[in-house]
Amino acid sequence: MSNVWKMCGAPVLAAAATIAVTFWSGQAHAQAKPFDGVTLRVGTFGGPWRDDLVKFVQPKMEALGMKVEFVIGSPQDNLAKIIAARGREVPFDVVEILDAQVDQMADAGLLVPVEYNAIPNASQLDAWQRGANAVGNWTTQEVICYDKGKFAELGIPVPTTYKDLANDKLTGRVMYADITGGGGLANFAGIVYASGGDTNNVKPGLDTLKTFKGVKFWKAGGDVVAGFKAGDIYVAVAHTGWCLRAAKFAGANVATAHPKINATKTGVLKVGWLGAVKGTKNAAAAMAFMNAYLDEEFQVAFAKNSGVWPVNKKAMQRMRTEDPVFSAMNMLDPADVDRMLRVDYKGVNVNNWYDQWNRAVSR
Amino acid sequence: MTTNTTLPATPTRRALWRRVRLGAVAKYAWVTWAYLFLLAPMAVVLGSSLDGTTAYSGVVFPPQELTLKWYRQIPASHYEALGLSLALGLSVALGACLLGIPAALGVVRGRLPGKSLFLAFFRAPMQIPAVVSGVAFLQLYYVFGDATGLFLNATFVGLYLGHLFVATPYVIGTVVSVLQRFNLRLEEAALSMGASRWSTFRRVTLPTIMPGVHAGALYAFMVSFSDVPIAMFLTAPGFLTYPVELFFGIETDFNPSVLASASLVILFSLGLLLLVQRVIGLDAVVHSRG
Numbered sequence: 001m002s003n004v005w006k007m008c009g010a011p012v013l014a015a016a017a018t019i020a021v022t023f024w025s026g027q028a029h030a031q032a033k034p035f036d037g038v039t040l041r042v043g044t045f046g047g048p049w050r051d052d053l054v055k056f057v058q059p060k061m062e063a064l065g066m067k068v069e070f071v072i073g074s075p076q077d078n079l080a081k082i083i084a085a086r087g088r089e090v091p092f093d094v095v096e097i098l099d100a101q102v103d104q105m106a107d108a109g110l111l112v113p114v115e116y117n118a119i120p121n122a123s124q125l126d127a128w129q130r131g132a133n134a135v136g137n138w139t140t141q142e143v144i145c146y147d148k149g150k151f152a153e154l155g156i157p158v159p160t161t162y163k164d165l166a167n168d169k170l171t172g173r174v175m176y177a178d179i180t181g182g183g184g185l186a187n188f189a190g191i192v193y194a195s196g197g198d199t200n201n202v203k204p205g206l207d208t209l210k211t212f213k214g215v216k217f218w219k220a221g222g223d224v225v226a227g228f229k230a231g232d233i234y235v236a237v238a239h240t241g242w243c244l245r246a247a248k249f250a251g252a253n254v255a256t257a258h259p260k261i262n263a264t265k266t267g268v269l270k271v272g273w274l275g276a277v278k279g280t281k282n283a284a285a286a287m288a289f290m291n292a293y294l295d296e297e298f299q300v301a302f303a304k305n306s307g308v309w310p311v312n313k314k315a316m317q318r319m320r321t322e323d324p325v326f327s328a329m330n331m332l333d334p335a336d337v338d339r340m341l342r343v344d345y346k347g348v349n350v351n352n353w354y355d356q357w358n359r360a361v362s363r
Numbered sequence: 364m365t366t367n368t369t370l371p372a373t374p375t376r377r378a379l380w381r382r383v384r385l386g387a388v389a390k391y392a393w394v395t396w397a398y399l400f401l402l403a404p405m406a407v408v409l410g411s412s413l414d415g416t417t418a419y420s421g422v423v424f425p426p427q428e429l430t431l432k433w434y435r436q437i438p439a440s441h442y443e444a445l446g447l448s449l450a451l452g453l454s455v456a457l458g459a460c461l462l463g464i465p466a467a468l469g470v471v472r473g474r475l476p477g478k479s480l481f482l483a484f485f486r487a488p489m490q491i492p493a494v495v496s497g498v499a500f501l502q503l504y505y506v507f508g509d510a511t512g513l514f515l516n517a518t519f520v521g522l523y524l525g526h527l528f529v530a531t532p533y534v535i536g537t538v539v540s541v542l543q544r545f546n547l548r549l550e551e552a553a554l555s556m557g558a559s560r561w562s563t564f565r566r567v568t569l570p571t572i573m574p575g576v577h578a579g580a581l582y583a584f585m586v587s588f589s590d591v592p593i594a595m596f597l598t599a600p601g602f603l604t605y606p607v608e609l610f611f612g613i614e615t616d617f618n619p620s621v622l623a624s625a626s627l628v629i630l631f632s633l634g635l636l637l638l639v640q641r642v643i644g645l646d647a648v649v650h651s652r653g
Binding site: 071222 | 613
């Protein structure tokens with residue numbers, strides 16, 4: 001018996017020890033996941049935007065133990081869903097918000113304060129991007145994207161203001177952001193301010209817009225790329241991501257010009273925000289998601305795929321070397337970025353803008 | 364006395380013949396143009412989905428270099444959404460028939476005061492903007508949930524009911540139009556021969572109104588299958604309909620795999636139409652004869 005024990009005892013003990021250690025480490029591993037059993041619902045955009053989040057952010061969240069579900073829709077639809085659900089279970093825990101809505105949502109008490117202690121990556125943001133109720137998660141630089149070859153061929157100087165697009169040689173070749181599309185409000189505000197108006201007086205911008213002969217309007221950014229590819233347009237007002245796509249994927253010979261707005265402002269900056277919805281039971285998980293969104297690796301990958309510009313300063317630095325074409329289209333100096341127009345939508349009656357646009361532009 | 368009837372007739376007949384031929388040519392030209400107008404968008408989608416020169420955004424037609432690579436790049440989410448939309452559309456069509464046929468019978472046969480008011484009431488869902496219906500259903504589900512504890516928002520049933528609301532009037536409309544021209548003597552004959560009311564309905568009424576039912580079911584399916592405004596408020600993670608998936612996908616970006624995905628749907632729809640033609644005859648679907 002003792003021989004048998006001698007023969008089998010050691011391996012049995014070793015196996016038992018291995019099982020015990022494995023079990024213990026498994027337990028310890030399971031206990032290390034802070035969000036076990038949490039399902040986080042994220043209101044975001046659809047298509048490749050959502051696909052990037054699924055590809056890059058979701059695995060990180062799953063590693064923390066949480067399950068992430070993406071609810072796709074436009075920010076306007078998401079806002080309507082949040083308002084409809086007010087006082088009840090929230091339709092999503094964290095939501096992507098555009099700059100035109102972020103103050104409206106915060107003022108209406110639809111967002112919870114951001115816990116910056118739980119978002120270490122927010123230290124890489126500018127101070128103005130660390131809002132009380134929402135954190136900036138991407139930006140776009142809204143520019144004049146022009147065909148260098150066509151401009152040189154027609155003897156048109158490089159545009160510096162929106163008014164340069166009223167050139168007779170550009171008749172039927174200008175594409176502007178439709179107010180209802182992506183970047184529509186920001187670019188409308190840009191032309192309004194550049195024409196001497198402001199958020200309460202948009203008529204000067206509409207008057208300038210009417211001087212562009214045969215202007216076309218884009219709602220989806222793909223229209224800009226397709227327009228350049230087909231040779232239908234020589235210049236478009238859109239964000240640098242679409243200009244980059246026109247260059248990279250449509251073979252267009254394009255460059256960007258940040259339009260002069262006034263004596264102190266050049267270019268227009270649109271900002272995306274992330275906020276946790278009031279009433280969420282998963283506020284801590286929402287903060288963890290925000291942190292992952294601001295992660296340097298994700299910000300670089302997302303910028304390359306989606307064409308938005310990072311907010312994480314380390315990611316911005318990396319973009320200079322990793323994507324020089326895109327970097328060349330954007331203003332990189334923080335001082336220059338500070339001088340870009342960031343529209344303050346607080347108190348703005350956007351519906352009034354739509355009405356005036358429809359009356360003036362649709363005519 | 365002589366009469367010459369042949370001399371003036373010859374040029375008149377020629378002129379008439381020329382006019383007839385011109386008319387036929389004009390008719391065929393018009394029909395060809397109409398077909399081109401209807402089919403051109405589909406041809407562009409199908410053609411450009413096969414273009415290999417498009418690296419990214421943009422539509423190239425006619426295709427410069429044939430490829431099937433965009434078909435291989437259709438995201439799995441498109442197939443999942445398509446499956447859901449088909450299941451939803453079919454169940455909505457079935458539900459709309461189950462609701463719509465009795466409603467149409469009641470309106471046409473019932474001794475109800477103010478029948479036209481009822482008909483207008485049944486048509487109302489078609490006149491309400493779909494986006495309003497979507498928000499209204501979302502609010503309704505919250506109110507219903509508050510009262511009963513059963514929240515239908517972000518559930519398949521909730522989405523199904525929303526679509527049923529807008530699809531049922533189509534079945535009512537087509538069945539009512541058939542019933543209004545229905546020869547009641549057919550039913551009277553069956554009843555006088557000893558058939559029960561149920562047997563008369565099943566063996567006489569229903570087969571006669573079937574073209575209207577088919578047409579209504581087809582409309583109901585199409586309304587559900589192509590809806591975006593209602594679905595965007597009532598969908599949830601895990602069940603996104605195909606149009607919503609496509610709509611929000613192209614809003615942020617445009618990849619030719621969307622064209623490939625849309626092409627598959629076009630081909631599927633054409634196949635379905637051919638199948639309907641083979642099985643029940645397309646004429647039966649498009650003509651609601653009583």
